[in-house]
Amino acid sequence: MPSLTLSDLTFSWPDGDLVFDGVDAVFPPGRTGLVGRNGAGKSTLLRLIAGALTPDRGSVTVTGTLARLRQDLTLDPDRTVDAILGIDEQRKALHRIESGEGTEDDFTLATGHWDIEERAVATLDKLGLAHVAPTPDALGRTVGTLSGGETMLLGLTAALLGDPQVLLLDEPTNNLDLSAKRRLYAAVEQFGGVVVVVSHDRDLLDRMDTIAELRRGELRLFGGNFTHYREAVESEQEAARAAVRDARADVRKQGRELVEAQTKIDRRQRYGKKMESSIPRILAGERKRQAQVSAGKLRANHQDKLNDARRTLTDAEELVRDDREVRIDLPDSVVHPGQRVVSLDGVTLPSGQTVSLTVSGPERIALIGPNGVGKTTLMKAVAAAPPLVPWRVLQQRLNVFDESRTLAENVADAAPHATDEQVRARLARFLFRGRDADVPAAALSGGERLRAALATILLAEPGPRLLLLDEPTNNLDLPSLRHLTEALAQFRGALLVAGHDLPFLREIGPTRWLELTAEGLSEIDPPA
Known part of the structure; x- marks a missing residue:
């Protein structure tokens, strides 16, 4: 059975910025949607799983072959289709062999891949990309001649071409039209291994079996699709906000009681001073000492309660999500009607x-x-x-x-x-x-x-x-x-x-x- 396990995974960038600290997780068979704010480290986590980055501590254990679809495929328009598919070297070896110029290394490289061009064309056709490379010769065209959606589907083709058991998809629906999205949805739903999908596509996330949330360097898994995840988070947040309200009320209550206790202590001290002149000095001193001990205990008791209430409030506030959000203000550029x-x-x-x-x-x-x-x-x-x-x-x-x-x-x-x-x-x-x-x-x-x-x-x-x-x-x-x-x-x-x-x-x-x-x-x- 294919599996994916993270154990004590810790990673920081060269400048010391800590991304993950001791993350443990077991991704279940089926489809898992990885969600989190921009910059939370979703793509970084996929790169660690794929071995493109090395953790500072801990390990990633993958059972089965792994493939990854990157989100930055469109940034290099000069790459060729066969290079994206990862078959460019096999194609070159095959062509040298066919022309009679093949070396022993070429035969080693081509062994088991004699039909790689035909399989690539067939897989492209399955995903609706027959026009990208209708013949093997067209596999040498550059990505810059394709649309962004075609490039993403091409990347998915590359991932599926190796028949992986663990599949990592980073924003796979970027640039895809509705027809292409449906084909991608079908490919994901039919995949029989472990799939981890980073996406903002709500329709795709609602086809997941599990949602893994990456937040503040911690990874937490929720059973069910994205809708269930949102409902679970909102339910937790309602409880957290209620806990904050209760904690704030308790802080106010303990604060009032501390003031009342201090007022009571002050009254007793004023009364004690009036009584000092009417009783023997030794007895007055003993009463004063006892009053001070009693006042100290009363003050400390209420101060402890106030401190406990404040700690409870701090703990409750940490459970309330107050994530930073983008603030976009567009220029006040008016275009008049008819202009x-x-x-x-x-x-x-x-x-x-x-x-x-x-x-x-x-x-x-x-x-x-x-x-x-x-x-x-x-x-x-x-x-x-x-x-x-x-x-x-x-x-x-x-x-x-x-x-x-x-x-x-x-x-x-x-x-x-x-x-x-x-x-x-x-x-x-x-x-x-x-x-x-x-x-x-x-x-x-x-x-x-x-x-x-x-x-x-x-x-x-x-x-x-x-x-x-x-x-x-x-x-x-x-x-x-x-x-x-x-x-x-x-x-x-x-x-x-x-x-x-x-x-x-x-x-x-x-x-x-x-x-x-x-x-x-x-x-x-x-x-x-």
């Missing part, structure tokens, strides 16, 4: 369609369409048109940073007139506080990259009146997604948002829905 914002007239896209698009006033346009049809290409065409208003674009691949420079330096490049304090204040609103702003862009996780990209475009000068957002919900945790939705709903400029997350698109209040197909661009009714 021309975007104008494309009969532009032929590299994907083959000829499109026309006019955006006037504060329109909010939701752009949908299947993977690979050219939505990102259309967004690039809009961005390349002569600018009619200031605009900013959030690219799907998030390759907008100088990877060698820090996050603060990247943001400062976009806003040369902003002071260092203004840059850091903006980053703090996106949860990059203190030294987090000085991390190299190359070290950011998927969710952190998205938050950083949002911070960069929203601080850019001048403030945008048109936002072009390509799959903006990828990698965002659910609280951050809620804040982004609320901010976009209040934005007074124009929006063009491409995506597959229909609940998100509906919540930002589109004034128009556009669908891009192989035939062209057309306006449609809101999808059901």
